[in-house]
Amino acid sequence: MSYRPTKATINLAAIKRNVENFREHGNGAEVIAVVKANGYGHGMLPVAEAALEAGAVMLAVGTPDEAVELRRQGVQADVLVLGATTADFIPYAQQENIIVTAISFDWIEQAQASFDAALPPLRVHLKVDTGMRRIGVHESEAVRAARLLEQSELTFVGIYTHFATADELESELFNEQVRRIKEVIGEFANSGLFVHVSNSAAALQHPELACDAVRVGIAMYGIPPSRDVQDLLPFPLYPALSLETAIVHVKRVAAGESISYGATYTAEQDEWIAALPIGYADGMLRGLQGQEVIVQGRRVPVIGRICMDQCLIRLPYEMKVGESVQLIGVQGEERIFIDEWAERLGTIPYEVPCILTQRVPRVYSESAVTENYSFQHRDAMIR
Incomplete structure (x- = not known):
């Protein structure tokens, strides 16, 4: 139980709908649900269970x-x-x-040297570096x-790669990576290997590359990989995360008074301000000074420096303590996306829910x- 009104609400129905949409529009490809980094900040276990319930056949994580x-x-x-x-x-993996x-x-x-024949088999996927130049075996040696x-x-049992620029509309590197991985997997036609090359961006923009499965990370959480991809979505994405808090203190400040650390904001006229119990120790970083929040269905700005545990907003008029404030999500007709x-x-x-x-x-x-x-997907936007 929390005695503070600040909370992140994760709608697992949105996770499920997003997974179902990828399965429905994926040219028969299965879905690998990427739940690394505590499910991109949403909670690894609940997201994993929701994704599996929606039909994902595998989970992917970043670390052992x-x-x-x-x-x-x-x-x-x-x-x-x-x-x-x-x-x-x-x-342990065995x-x-x-x-x-x-x-x-x-x-x-090293894996062969550590392999214990008395234990179950060790299943391995080969990572092919086709241009990301991070981890993986170079395509020429794959x-x-x-x-x-x-x-x-x-x-x-499997082979995959990772695209560096799939979230861009036109990319020579992406096209070259596609050519390289096709050459590699062409050597293993009818081998029974489980092939997956597409991340969220590639799965959304290039369904023809689906192979046996697509790895759905950021889009499973209802967040488009980039603005370019967002403008060309083949189906809707439903954000799973909302962030809310409530007003804990209200006061009137006089024109000319400054507020918060560094006195970076000075009231130009008599103003009502409110304190919210959320700060940079919660992930609301100081760079969000000036960002708007929603209270009573209208947008108001965060003013002054954000503190470790609190921040301040400017109100259009006096409000009561306990008034609900939406930082990410929907209130009334207003929306704030990640x-x-x-x-x-x-x-x-990607970084916002993780912080x-x-x-x-x-x-x-x-x-x-x-x-x-x-x-919304592109057809809905056109209408």
Whole structure:
């Protein structure tokens, strides 16, 4: 129980609808639900369970510790670790049936050395670096790495890559990455390998690349990967996260008075201001000074520097303590999407839910999704 009115509400019905939409429009491809980084700040376990209920066939995480946590919470579905794993994790992965990623020849050698034949098989997906130049085997050596996996005691079951610029409308690098991965997977036609190359952006813009599955991360949470993709959505995305709090103090300040640290805001006239119990320790960073919130169905600005635990807003008139304030989400006819925060902070929408700290309680609901809080697909926008 929390004694503070600040909370993030996660609508699991939105998660499910987004997964269902990808399955319906995915050219027969399965959905891998990406739940890394605590489910992009939404809560890994509830999101994982909702995605699986909606038909996702696999979960993907960024670190081995996240896979361990899913198993500790009783999740028995297939889990793929997208990031690097160390040799000491191999026996645990075998025992708990966790799929790991082969990222280099050295990794294959170390995994083979750590493999315990007395335990269940170790399932492995090969990560092919086709241009991201992060982790993975270079495309020119991918076939050799795959043959090495086939000859090892490891169980080679899948192959994938990651696109660096799929969220752009036109990208030579994206086209080149597509060409490179097609060459690689062409070497394994009819091999039975589980192939997945598309992230959210590629799945939305290029359904022809779906292969066996698509990895749906940011879009599963109802957030478009970029403004370019947002303008060309093939189906609606329903944001799952709303952030709200309530007024805890109201006062009148006189013209010429300054407020908060650094006195960066000075009232030009007599004004009503209100304090909200949320600050940068909750993820409402100081860069959000000037961002608007919604109270009584109208937008009002955050004024003065945001403090660790509190921030201040300017009211159009006196309001009562306890008045509900929407920071992200819908109130009345007004809406604030996560990308509005991202633009204010000079970052990408992915980062916003991830910076909401654990001090903000996550409350889960199964409310009906509404068009009023959605990113509409291109046909609806044209109409």
